[in-house]
Amino acid sequence: MTENNHHIAGLIGKYLDDSLNDEERIALEEWVNASGNNRDLFAAITDRQQLRANVKRFYAYDTDRISRKISAQIPEFGMPSAPQVHRIHFLRKWGWAAAAAFLIGGSVSLWMKHNKKTQPAIVASQTMNIAPGSQGAILTLADGREVVLDSMASGVVAHQSGTSVVLSNGNLVYDGAGENTAEIQYNKMTTPKGRQFQLTLPDGTRVWLNAASSIRYPITFTGNERRVEISGEVCFDVVKDVDVPFRVTINNNKASIEVLGTLFNVNAYENENAIQTTLLNGSVRVGIPSPTHTAGVILKPGQQAVIRNAIGVHTPEEKITVLNDPEIEKIMAWKNGLFNFEGANLEEVMRQLERWYNIDVVYENGIPNIQFMGEMSRQIPLTDLLEILRRTEVDFRVEGRKLIVLNK
Amino acid sequence: MSLNEAYEEIELIDYFQQGERKALHQVYALFQRPLCFFTEQLIMDTMAAEDIVSECFINAFQRKEDFPSLGQLKSFLFTAAKNAALNYLKAQKRHDDVHHSIEMGAERFSIDVENAYIKTEVMQLISLEIEKLPPQCRQVVRLSVVDGKTAPEIAAELQMAYQTVLNQKAKGVALLRTALIKNELLSLPMLVYMLAILQR
Numbered sequence: 001m002t003e004n005n006h007h008i009a010g011l012i013g014k015y016l017d018d019s020l021n022d023e024e025r026i027a028l029e030e031w032v033n034a035s036g037n038n039r040d041l042f043a044a045i046t047d048r049q050q051l052r053a054n055v056k057r058f059y060a061y062d063t064d065r066i067s068r069k070i071s072a073q074i075p076e077f078g079m080p081s082a083p084q085v086h087r088i089h090f091l092r093k094w095g096w097a098a099a100a101a102f103l104i105g106g107s108v109s110l111w112m113k114h115n116k117k118t119q120p121a122i123v124a125s126q127t128m129n130i131a132p133g134s135q136g137a138i139l140t141l142a143d144g145r146e147v148v149l150d151s152m153a154s155g156v157v158a159h160q161s162g163t164s165v166v167l168s169n170g171n172l173v174y175d176g177a178g179e180n181t182a183e184i185q186y187n188k189m190t191t192p193k194g195r196q197f198q199l200t201l202p203d204g205t206r207v208w209l210n211a212a213s214s215i216r217y218p219i220t221f222t223g224n225e226r227r228v229e230i231s232g233e234v235c236f237d238v239v240k241d242v243d244v245p246f247r248v249t250i251n252n253n254k255a256s257i258e259v260l261g262t263l264f265n266v267n268a269y270e271n272e273n274a275i276q277t278t279l280l281n282g283s284v285r286v287g288i289p290s291p292t293h294t295a296g297v298i299l300k301p302g303q304q305a306v307i308r309n310a311i312g313v314h315t316p317e318e319k320i321t322v323l324n325d326p327e328i329e330k331i332m333a334w335k336n337g338l339f340n341f342e343g344a345n346l347e348e349v350m351r352q353l354e355r356w357y358n359i360d361v362v363y364e365n366g367i368p369n370i371q372f373m374g375e376m377s378r379q380i381p382l383t384d385l386l387e388i389l390r391r392t393e394v395d396f397r398v399e400g401r402k403l404i405v406l407n408k
Numbered sequence: 409m410s411l412n413e414a415y416e417e418i419e420l421i422d423y424f425q426q427g428e429r430k431a432l433h434q435v436y437a438l439f440q441r442p443l444c445f446f447t448e449q450l451i452m453d454t455m456a457a458e459d460i461v462s463e464c465f466i467n468a469f470q471r472k473e474d475f476p477s478l479g480q481l482k483s484f485l486f487t488a489a490k491n492a493a494l495n496y497l498k499a500q501k502r503h504d505d506v507h508h509s510i511e512m513g514a515e516r517f518s519i520d521v522e523n524a525y526i527k528t529e530v531m532q533l534i535s536l537e538i539e540k541l542p543p544q545c546r547q548v549v550r551l552s553v554v555d556g557k558t559a560p561e562i563a564a565e566l567q568m569a570y571q572t573v574l575n576q577k578a579k580g581v582a583l584l585r586t587a588l589i590k591n592e593l594l595s596l597p598m599l600v601y602m603l604a605i606l607q608r
Binding site: 005008016155 | 427428429432433436440441445448451452457458459462465469497500516519520522523525528529530531533534535557558
C-alpha cells in the first residue's frame, strides 16, 4: 500500500483510458514485465469481462447496513439518510453463528426433541478419530488432466488456452480473457466426500460446493448464455448480466434453473428425496425439461422449489411445488460451517455425516425413529459428535470408515 | 458553502476532526466501497468484508484527532482492513485445520495485499469518473452499467420518458469523451460500456 502502487494504479487507469504518454508507457511496461505476478495482475485488471464484473461488485455492497452498524457505535455519525428496504442477510447472521459455534467448539447445542433422562454413554467400542471434512476438490481440466486442490497454498494451478487458473486463499479464480478456440473447453470441479470448496467462475460468479458435489463449466463463457452443470449441493452468487442469462442444469437434465443475477442454493443429492432450490436474493426460474415442453415455476426471494424424485405417473407439473417458508438457516448452514439438525430425523442426519466425514452408515437393528433439534459446528471430530448423539436412544460403533448405528 | 457541496480536502479533515456529521459522511462515502472491495479481494466473502469495513470506520471515528491529513486517515483505514482480513484468514485456516508454512503464507498474503490495493485504486478511479457525471446522467449510467438494466426498465424506474433515457445515455458518453480528451481522465471502460449499451 505504497505511493508506488498508487502510481501504478494511475498508469493502469491511463492505459485503460488510452492516454499514456511515452514516458508513462515505458514505466508501465517495465512494471508489467518485472514479474509474473505483475503480468497476471495487469491481465486480470484489464480483462473486460472481469472489469465489468468488478464494477458491478464495487457498487453492490450493502452500504446502508455498514452505516447502520457505524451509527450504533458512533452517535455523531447519526442515522444515514432514509432507511431503505432492508435486505435480509441470512448468511451474515449465520456467519456469526458459525463463528460462535466455532468458539464454543463442539459443546452442546444439540438437544433431543423428547428430553428423556440422559445417562452417560458407555463407550465400549474402540473408535479411531475420524476428522471432519476440510477444504479441497479435484479439478478436471479440458484435456482430461486432474489436479488435486487439497492444500491451501496459493498460486497458479494451470494454464489453458490463454486462461490461468489461480488458487488464492482457498478460492479458485480464472484469470485472463481466454483464446477464441473453435471448440468450447470445459473444466469440472468435483468435491469428494469429506471436502468442500469455493471457486469464482470466469464471469465473476461465486460458487460454493458442499461435499460430494460437482460443477462443470466452460473456461470462458461465449455465446448468448452461461451454462453450467451440477450435482450434489451447490450455492451460487451469480453476477447479473441480463444479456447473457445463467443456466444451471441439474443431474443430467433432471431439472434446470434460469437465472438473471442472484443468490441461491441447490440441494440435488441423488440420495435425498427431492431437488430443492432455495432463493435468497433475485429471481430464478426452476424447471423440469421434458421432450415436449419445460414445466417450471418462478421463485421469489425466500421461496423454495421442490422437485420430488418420485418415479411413475407424475407429470412434470405435479412433481414441482413451491414452499413459501423454507428454513433458510437450516438450508444455508453447510455454507456457514454448521450442521443444522433442526427437525431432522436420524437418517437425514446420517446422510449428512456420510458426506462430511467420508463414512458409510449401516443400521444394525433397524432405524431408530428419532428427531433432532439444534445446530453445531461442522469442525469437530466424528467421535465428539457421536458422543453428543449418544445422549439420544441410539448408540454407535465405528469400524474403519464404517459407522454402525445400534438401536438402544 | 451550501449543504450539498463537498468539502475540499483540508477543510474536510478539519471538520472531520471536529466530528462534524457531514464531514464524517463524506469520509465514509469516499472510502466505503474501495475498502469493501479491497477487503473482499483478500477474504473472498462479501458480507464478512462489509463487517470488517464497518469496524475500521468505527475505529477511525473513535480517534479522529490522530489524523492530521486525509492521506493518513486513508492509510489507517486500509491498514486496519488488511490486519482484520489477515486475522479473519488465520481464524478460517484454523477452522479448516490446514497447516502450511507460515512464512510462505505471510509472503503470499503481502503479495495479495499489494495486488488487491492496486486493483482497488483502479476501481476507485473508474467510480470517481461515474460520480462526476451530472445527477440524472449518473443515475442512468449506474442503472445501465451497474444494475444491467435496459432503457425501458430505467425509464420505468426513474419515471422518465424512454427518449430521455436515451438522451441521458448519449450525454453520458459525450461527457466522458470530453473528460477523456480535455483532462486525460479515465473513461475508456465507461465508453466501452456506453457504446455497448447504445448498440442494444
